């Protein structure tokens with residue numbers, strides 16, 4: 001585990017959209033500005049590492065707002081989504097790579 005800057009609030013610790021309240025704590029890091037992630041990780045392709053759902057003012061549903069997802073092993077581009085992390089027909093994460101944009105090579 002290691003601590004990384006919270007992608008969703010960019011380390012500010014506050015909800016970037018102020019949906020509940022301008023003073024509300026960031027729901028991803030609970031106001032700490034940093035989140036614990038297991039290593040190794042890859043940048044989340046679905047939100048491009050921003051932690052924000054591409055089409056809504058919500059946490060990214062692929063990485064839960066952390067901007068990265070745990071990935072072990074040798075990776076290759078997901079052929080289902082072409083590395084974008086998107087399902088072909090919508091605003092949801094790719095069902096094969098779960099938004100990471102990469103899959104285990106040979107698997």
Ligand SMILES: [Zn+2]
Pocket residue numbers: 006007008009010011012013014026027028029030031032033034
């Ligand atoms: Zn945060």
Ligand SMILES: [Zn+2]
Pocket residue numbers: 044045046047048049050051052060061062063064065066067068099
């Ligand atoms: Zn994401």
Ligand SMILES: [Zn+2]
Pocket residue numbers: 078079080081082083084085086094095096097098099101102
């Ligand atoms: Zn994919």
